[in-house]
Amino acid sequence: MTRDKALSLSIRGLSYALLDRSKTMRPILDNVDLNVREGEFVSVVGPSGCGKSTLLNFISNLLPVQSGELEVLGAPVRSFNTKVGYVFQQHALLPWRSVIENTELGLEVKGESRDERRARCRDVLAQMGLAGFEDHYPSEISGGMRQRVSLARTLVAEPEFILMDEPFGALDAQTKVLIQEIFLQYWERHRRSVLFVTHDLGEAISLSDRVVVMSARPGRIIADHVIDLPRPRNGEKLRSDPRFIEYHDLLWSALRDEAANAMQVAQ
């Protein structure tokens, strides 16, 4: 692997097992190796239950490492790193806080002054297409808007490395496409390192520089493809591009047996 740029993430031989109901150790992750270079957008796709989200929990320090090596932004993970942003699958907004109060949560915890953080939040909210909704409460806005607030909350802290756990998974198809566009534009301007977990292959290809495929549980990396499509990208046009379809076929052939396996395990 070339090391022309610093690594935002370096995982070596990460394994993880949990005691299941019958008190036997069940492996969740099996010897995972994964690098994310600085400024690189990497997606992890895999069947449900393969441990994709668990992977993010290790990187963010929500779970302690059992075995293997893990370095984030050049250092082992020992505490919560505010340079690492985490966008959850659920929007995770605090219902008693308005849109802007939710957005400023991270800055507030860091102790940034109110005026400063409000100005930065307004700016990012506007980029997410939420200007004019600053004082609304989460219960007053749509699901797509909530997820954009959640994005804004992570982005406004200017993390160097962003973890995203199926952030658009719960949205309807049209909303999903629109939010992907908004996020893609933002990302292409700022180029932060991203590790993006999804089970949507099309989403992974249209956003990423690289797509990694994980096996059914226990999760292993079974394929790793660079997505060599020009940027800036347009999600909609991209989907009819023959190279997009080629990548899709390539990744799907790696994924389909695993998805079938996962279904059998679930049954």
Added chain:
Amino acid sequence: MNAASRSNDAAVIRISQFVTLIGFIILWEVSARLGLSNVTWTSSPFRIAAEFWESLTSGELPRHLGVTLSEAVAGLALGAVVGILLGMVLGVSRLVGAIIEPFIMALNCLPRVALGPLIVMYLGIGFASKFALAFSLVVVPMMINVFEGIRSTDPVLVNLLRTVGASRMQTFFKLLLPNCIPWIFSALRVSISFAMIGAIVGEFISARAGIGYMIDTAAGAFDVTAMLMPLIVLMLVTFTFDRLFVMLRNRMLHWRPADQR
């Protein structure tokens, strides 16, 4: 549903409530006057109003009401503060919470008004015993609600606070505490009437003043009118407290959709 038909509904509700109330009072009065009901047993609105006026102007009612309210409000205030603090300690400290949980639940299963005679024995027949009884009725449900409110915190939100680097203190003040505010409000609301029950039951057992004392004395004299009058006054006062409380709550919980407050 559009705004016009909703305000139309509201008007229908208000008018129906008003008609029901007036209808009930008229029916009661008329049946008493026509001799359909025996005023010795069921009194009449007019008699109760006259009794009310007499007691009000003589200063009897204000004095007794003041005694009962001070017992109930003091018990409510201290019970709420102590209950909230205990609930928080139990909710935040997983170990202490786990150890004490069955004791709290057992305490909750105890019919606490039955503690009345014991409390009066310990604390005498004055203010202290009624205050203590009101306190004991309020503190347990407050504690349980706050405890549940803290434990019900969405784990995703706890993870969120951790990932943005919040300290335990910050997590408490920015997440756990605001999360249990709706629980505190619903516990406070039931506690208003619990505190009144505590004060009244205490007065029934033994007292020299208070609404409970008034009712008990009137019962001794077989005077239904004098029993019903303080009862209705207490009901109206407690009802007013409840309405004021709901208004306050709706202001504080404006971030919740109206049907979830």
